[in-house]
Amino acid sequence: MKNIKSFVFLFIFLYIFWLLLNPWNWQALLAGAVIVALISGIFRKYGEILAQFKLNPKSILYSLIYIFVFLKELIKSNLDVAQRVLSPKLPITPGIVKVKTNLNSDFAKTILANSITLTPGTLSVDLKGKFLYIHWINVTTEGIEATSRAIVGKFEKYLEVMFD
Amino acid sequence: MQLVGAIITLIGSIFLFLGALGVFRMPDVFNRIQAGTKATTLGTMLFLIGITIGHTDVVPTLKIIILILFILFTNPLSSHALARAAHYIKTPLAEETVRDDLAKDEDRKEP
Numbered sequence: 001m002k003n004i005k006s007f008v009f010l011f012i013f014l015y016i017f018w019l020l021l022n023p024w025n026w027q028a029l030l031a032g033a034v035i036v037a038l039i040s041g042i043f044r045k046y047g048e049i050l051a052q053f054k055l056n057p058k059s060i061l062y063s064l065i066y067i068f069v070f071l072k073e074l075i076k077s078n079l080d081v082a083q084r085v086l087s088p089k090l091p092i093t094p095g096i097v098k099v100k101t102n103l104n105s106d107f108a109k110t111i112l113a114n115s116i117t118l119t120p121g122t123l124s125v126d127l128k129g130k131f132l133y134i135h136w137i138n139v140t141t142e143g144i145e146a147t148s149r150a151i152v153g154k155f156e157k158y159l160e161v162m163f164d
Numbered sequence: 165m166q167l168v169g170a171i172i173t174l175i176g177s178i179f180l181f182l183g184a185l186g187v188f189r190m191p192d193v194f195n196r197i198q199a200g201t202k203a204t205t206l207g208t209m210l211f212l213i214g215i216t217i218g219h220t221d222v223v224p225t226l227k228i229i230i231l232i233l234f235i236l237f238t239n240p241l242s243s244h245a246l247a248r249a250a251h252y253i254k255t256p257l258a259e260e261t262v263r264d265d266l267a268k269d270e271d272r273k274e275p
Contacts, residue, residue, distance in 0.1 A: 020226045078179055078206045081199050085186040094195055094258060096251075098265035117240035118205060123198045124240075125247045126266055133266040135194040135247065 002051065003044060010040035010047030052105040052164050059162045066158040070115055073154075077120040084137070095139040096125060099132050099148040101156060108163035115155050122151055169217035176210030179203050191258035193250045201243040208235050 018032040040047060053059070084091060103109055113124040113132065121137040134151060141147045183203025190196045209232050216228045251266060 017230065020230050023223065074202070074206055077202045078182075081186055081202050082179070082182045085182055085189055085199060090189060090191075092191075092195060092258075092260055094192075094261050095263040096194075096257075096261075096266045097263065098269070113244060114237065114240040117201060117243055121198070123194060123201070123247055124244055125194070125251055128269075133269075135198065137195060137198055139262050 002048070006047030006051040007040055007044045009050040009053065010044060011036055013047075013050055014040060049107050052107045054162060054164060062158045062161045066155075066162070069154065069158065070118070073115070073119040077118060080120040092137050093139050094135065094137050096133055096135050097139060097147050097151075098144060099134055099152050100130055100144055101132055101148070101152050102130070103156065103159055103163065105163040108159045112152065112155055112159055116151060119151075166218045169214045171214070172210050172217060173214030176207045176212075176214060179207035179210065183207060191260065193255050194247055195258065197243050197247050197250075201239055205235060205239045 014036045015032060018036055019029075022028045022032060101109065101112060103112060109127065113127060116122050116124045116132070116134060123135040123137075124132055125135050126133040132152070136147075136151070141150050180203060183200055186199025186203060187196045190199055212228045212231055216225050219225060257264065
């Protein structure tokens with residue numbers, strides 16, 4: 001069952017890329033299906049990471065919300081960078097802080113680390129088990145709990161629903 | 165329609181310029197990576213979207229979607245690798261730095 005799930009996820013993932021790269025006539029679609037099926041059969045071990053995504057309506061809904069939350073944070077972070085760079089005094093109080101995450105799956109942690117890098121003033125430096133080390137351009141909180149809430153909290157509540 | 169595309173492309177290039185300025189002005193490697201990553205991600209995305217809006221063909225649009233996806237996934241990844249490597253070889257941090265939990269945790273392990 002687990003094998004089938006990772007095969008299907010890898011197939012869908014690769015087939016989307018095939019569709020984006022090739023013209024949409026029935027010959028290309030058929031050839032793509034055969035080739036993608038072959039590849040995802042051979043490499044289905046690597047589909048296990050993709051298969052950590054839960055397949056139910058709630059998690060799909062949360063993924064869509066997550067995309068908008070993420071884009072909002074991306075724009076905010078760019079305005080933040082612009083504001084810091086353009087102000088003559090260069091207002092930064094940087095530091096590397098440690099935060100704790102409750103996520104278990106590797107896929108979720110990858111997306112979390114990537115999202116943190118693209119949100120205002122934070123850059124993930126290292127990941128050790130359940131702890132993320134984050135370079136924060138404007139350190140305002142003390143202690144792991146408060147820092148985790150400030151940085152990880154807004155993404156974690158969505159990712160918890162989306163992944164195993 | 166082409167005017168809208170041109171304006172979005174312009175906004176994208178302004179963000180790219182601010183990113184470059186950030187790399188120039190920030191005091192140490194981590195702050196530079198910060199400014200560089202964020203600005204280049206959104207800047208390049210807006211740049212590509214602006215080009216797409218100018219076009220009406222479907223195939224270039226789909227390819228630009230692929231480009232945006234790859235940038236969105238690989239840009240933070242590369243900056244993460246750079247930051248980790250920089251910290252591992254003990255690159256000095258800026259004078260303004262207030263704390264460094266990672267160095268603290270690593271020193272504890274070494275005898």
